[in-house]
Structure formats: C-alpha cells, structure tokens
Amino acid sequence: MPDTLDRYLEQHGDRFTSELRELCAIPSEATDAGALDAAARWCGERLVSAGAESRELRVDGAPALVVGEVGAGKRTLICVQHYDVQPAVPLDLWRSPPYDPAVRDGAVFARGVDDNKGHLLLRIQAVEAYRAIHGDLPLHVRFLIEGEEESGSTNLARLLALDATLTDGDGALKEGGAIDAAGRPQLLLGGKGIFYVELRVRSMARDAHSGAATHLPNAAWRLVTALDTLVDRGGRILIDGFYDDVRPPTEAERAHLASLPFEADVIKRLYGIDAFAWGRSDVEARLASVYEPTCNICGLISGFIEEGTKTVIPSEASVKIDFRLVPEQDPARIGTLLRAHLDRRGFGDVELVAKEGTRPYRGRIDDPLVRAAQAVAEEEIGTPALLIPSSGGTSPMWQVCGKRSLANVTLGMGHPGSGAHAPNENILLANYWKALRATVALFRRYADQV
Numbered sequence: 323m324p325d326t327l328d329r330y331l332e333q334h335g336d337r338f339t340s341e342l343r344e345l346c347a348i349p350s351e352a353t354d355a356g357a358l359d360a361a362a363r364w365c366g367e368r369l370v371s372a373g374a375e376s377r378e379l380r381v382d383g384a385p386a387l388v389v390g391e392v393g394a395g396k397r398t399l400i401c402v403q404h405y406d407v408q409p410a411v412p413l414d415l416w417r418s419p420p421y422d423p424a425v426r427d428g429a430v431f432a433r434g435v436d437d438n439k440g441h442l443l444l445r446i447q448a449v450e451a452y453r454a455i456h457g458d459l460p461l462h463v464r465f466l467i468e469g470e471e472e473s474g475s476t477n478l479a480r481l482l483a484l485d486a487t488l489t490d491g492d493g494a495l496k497e498g499g500a501i502d503a504a505g506r507p508q509l510l511l512g513g514k515g516i517f518y519v520e521l522r523v524r525s526m527a528r529d530a531h532s533g534a535a536t537h538l539p540n541a542a543w544r545l546v547t548a549l550d551t552l553v554d555r556g557g558r559i560l561i562d563g564f565y566d567d568v569r570p571p572t573e574a575e576r577a578h579l580a581s582l583p584f585e586a587d588v589i590k591r592l593y594g595i596d597a598f599a600w601g602r603s604d605v606e607a608r609l610a611s612v613y614e615p616t617c618n619i620c621g622l623i624s625g626f627i628e629e630g631t632k633t634v635i636p637s638e639a640s641v642k643i644d645f646r647l648v649p650e651q652d653p654a655r656i657g658t659l660l661r662a663h664l665d666r667r668g669f670g671d672v673e674l675v676a677k678e679g680t681r682p683y684r685g686r687i688d689d690p691l692v693r694a695a696q697a698v699a700e701e702e703i704g705t706p707a708l709l710i711p712s713s714g715g716t717s718p719m720w721q722v723c724g725k726r727s728l729a730n731v732t733l734g735m736g737h738p739g740s741g742a743h744a745p746n747e748n749i750l751l752a753n754y755w756k757a758l759r760a761t762v763a764l765f766r767r768y769a770d771q772v
C-alpha cells in the first residue's frame with residue numbers, strides 16, 4: 323500500500339487521465355438521452371470502484387440523478403456535480419473533435435472537461451486515493467451528480483424530493499472552481515439565480531411593403547419600445563418591485579469584496595473595451611458582478627437580416643432575455659412582476675414565454691467548510707485563496723443548501739483560458755493534480771475543522 327499521495331499519483335496518474343478521456347468521450351448533451359444515460363452509468367460505476375455505494379434516482383422526462391455515499395463521521399459533505407455538458411457546436415471552431423479528447427502541451431481538450439466532468443471525476447478519484455492511502459474517509463461524503471445542470475436543473479427539486487435526507491448535511495462542495503492568471507485559487511461561495519424568458523410580438527397577420535409604414539404596425543418597433551422600458555441608462559432595472567426582495571451587501575461584505583484583487587485592465591484588454599458598461603467604474607463593476615442583478619439581452623430576431631436590402635415591415639419579433647438574480651429574488655415572482663410591468667404600460671400584446679428559473683444562493687463565509695477549503699487551497703494550489711461571495715453565473719445550490727442554509731464552496735482547477743461553454747474547452751493537467759491533492763486534503767481538514 324502506497325504511503326504518500328505523491329506515490330499514489332505516480333502509480334495511478336496515467337489511469338486517472340485515461341478515465342478523464344473516457345468520460346469526456348461520452349457526448350452527454352441535453353438532446354442525447356442515450357449519452358446522458360451512459361454518462362450517468364459511468365459515474366455510478368466509477369463511484370463504486372472508488373469504494374462508494376451508488377444508486378440512480380429518476381423522475382419522468384429527466385436524466386438520472388446519480389447518488390453516491392461513502393465514509394462516515396460527524397460531518398457530511400455534499401458534493402454537487404453534473405455529468406451533462408453544453409452543446410459542442412459550432413464544430414468547425416474546434417482544433418480537435420470535442421468528443422475525442424486530445425492532450426496537447428499539458429492540456430486536455432474536450433467538451434465538458436472543465437465544466438464539469440474534470441471536476442466531478444477528480445473528486446471521485448480523491449475518494450479512491452484517500453481510501454487507498456489512509457483507509458476509511460473521516461467524514462461522510464454524499465455525491466449528487468445531476469444530468470440537467472446546463473439546461474437549468476429543471477427537475478432537480480423533484481428528484482431531491484424523492485428522498486428528503488439527500489440534502490441533510492453540513493456543507494456543500496459545488497461544481498467547478500478556478501485558479502486565476504496569477505495562480506491564486508478562487509473559491510466561490512454562491513451563485514446568482516436566473517430567470518430566462520422569451521418576449522414575442524406579433525403585430526399583424528403578415529409582413530407588409532414598407533410603403534405602408536405610415537400606418538401598419540411594425541413588430542420590431544413594438545418590441546424595442548417595450549424593451550426600452552426595462553432598464554435605464556445606468557443599468558438600473560425599471561420593472562416595478564424588481565428590487566423589493568434584494569438583500570443588499572453589509573458593510574463587512576462590501577469591504578471584503580473591495581479587498582480582493584480585480585483585474586479590470588485584463589478584462590478590458592480581453593474584450594477590447596475602454597470602459598465598463600452602464601458607466602460603471604472599476605469598483606462599481608466589481609461590486610455589481612457579485613451583488614447586482616442583471617437584465618441581459620441574449621438575442622433578438624425580427625424582419626430581414628440577410629445580405630442586401632428588402633423594404634419590409636416585419637409582423638413578428640422576438641427577444642431572449644436572461645435575468646441573473648441575487649438573494650432573495652425568486653424567479654417565479656420576477657416573471658409575475660415583468661408581466662404586470664408590461665401590462666401597466668400598455669404592452670399586453672407582448673407574449674412572455676418563460677424558459678427556466680433557478681433561485682440565487684449565497685452561503686456563509688464564516689463557516690468551518692470555507693476555512694478548511696481556504697487552508698487546503700493555500701497549501702496545495704496557491705496563496706492567497708480568494709473568497710468570492712458569488713459567481714456571476716448560476717448553479718442549483720439553493721435546491722441543495724437552502725433548507726439548512728449550508729455553506730458551499732468551490733475547490734477547482736479551471737483557468738482563465740478554459741473556454742467553458744465555448745469551443746476548445748480545456749483543462750491544464752498541472753492544475754488537475756493540484757485540485758485533486760487539495761480535495762484529498764479537504765476530507766481530513768473539514769472533518770476536524772472548527
């Protein structure tokens with residue numbers, strides 16, 4: 323039996339890497355039910371070979387929730403992960419096929435390798451390594467690995483309701499996590515919620531000659547006029563009651579955030595901009611990225627958008643919008659407020675098609691789990707570890723942590739060029755081993771941490 327983690331990774335590192343390629347070769351996109359099943363089965367079998375008990379929970383019309391249980395102790399760590407991936411399209415932008423994982427220059431390229439298959443696998447491998455080196459885990463670890471995260475975790479609440487004990491625990495290790503350009507681990511302690519909605523206008527039965535623009539209603543104008551009522555020039559959302567449930571940051575929370583490094587110049591250079599949107603200063607942008615909700619236009623469609631000219635009055639227009647929400651906003655209530663806002667301003671004809679909603683969740687900073695994760699991140703990854711109260715993105719932590727107000731944290735290995743959700747998604751193997759080592763260390767540290 324190997325006596326150190328170094329030795330164990332020397333002996334088993336190649337197998338661990340080929341397991342990563344095997345899992346990433348399964349094209350588990352939302353539209354491929356067979357691949358989702360295969361990925362769920364793969365995760366269940368890998369949990370068992372790491373020494374865990376595993377089962378699949380199912381509700382109609384949803385991919386399985388894979389549950390793994392291993393170890394015993396006075397604490398339970400819930401490990402919230404997902405095996406589904408974002409679509410790989412457009413394929414022609416990939417340097418190697420997204421589901422034929424390739425290793426180049428110390429990086430592994432594949433759809434899902436960062437978000438979230440690399441993270442979920444290294445956590446299972448950490449269980450295996452811990453048990454091989456030290457024996458039984460000093461705490462209870464419960465894996466909840468869902469297959470619908472990239473499409474809004476629509477059925478997660480129903481799946482969790484099948485067994486009320488699934489969310490009993492002391493803290494949650496959430497998906498993802500990253501190491502910044504300077505090598506500092508970024509520990510995210512929450513995520514924004516989301517309300518995704520499509521607005522549709524149909525202004526008349528058919529398109530018309532634009533000579534009649536004097537008197538026939540144009541759907542595009544109608545839609546942009548409605549959109550213009552939603553946000554002011556400073557980015558403040560104008561929907562009546564929109565901010566009623568927002569819990570503003572405390573002075574201590576604002577001071578903590580201001581103390582964190584914020585690479586404003588790096589971001590501006592990357593996107594080729596001179597200033598942030600909505601007239602926000604660097605400090606305001608930093609605060610807003612964590613504490614402000616957003617109303618974002620994802621895409622607009624109307625009328626003639628091909629080469630050349632066509633003088634036409636479009637009869638249809640539509641827009642897709644995502645609202646990122648902050649505690650304690652509720653996506654269902656935002657939908658109700660949006661409907662009332664449009665009706666009150668005479669836009670009763672604008673149809674709303676709500677797509678998905680997830681509540682925001684921000685866990686405590688002052689918690690043994692966060693202290694333990696910070697300590698092992700600084701020992702195994704880099705220093706200082708940055709405690710970031712919320713991601714700008716969304717993960718389903720409210721469903722898992724909300725009932726007991728559990729702390730949640732990432733301890734991951736993504737890097738600024740990971741390309742999650744984009745072509746050529748990749749991870750750096752050097753970061754992979756660091757995060758795996760940190761996870762092995764976390765089991766002991768969290769079991770003992772006060």
Ligand SMILES: [Zn+2]
Nearest residue numbers: 437438471497
């Ligand atoms: Zn993810």
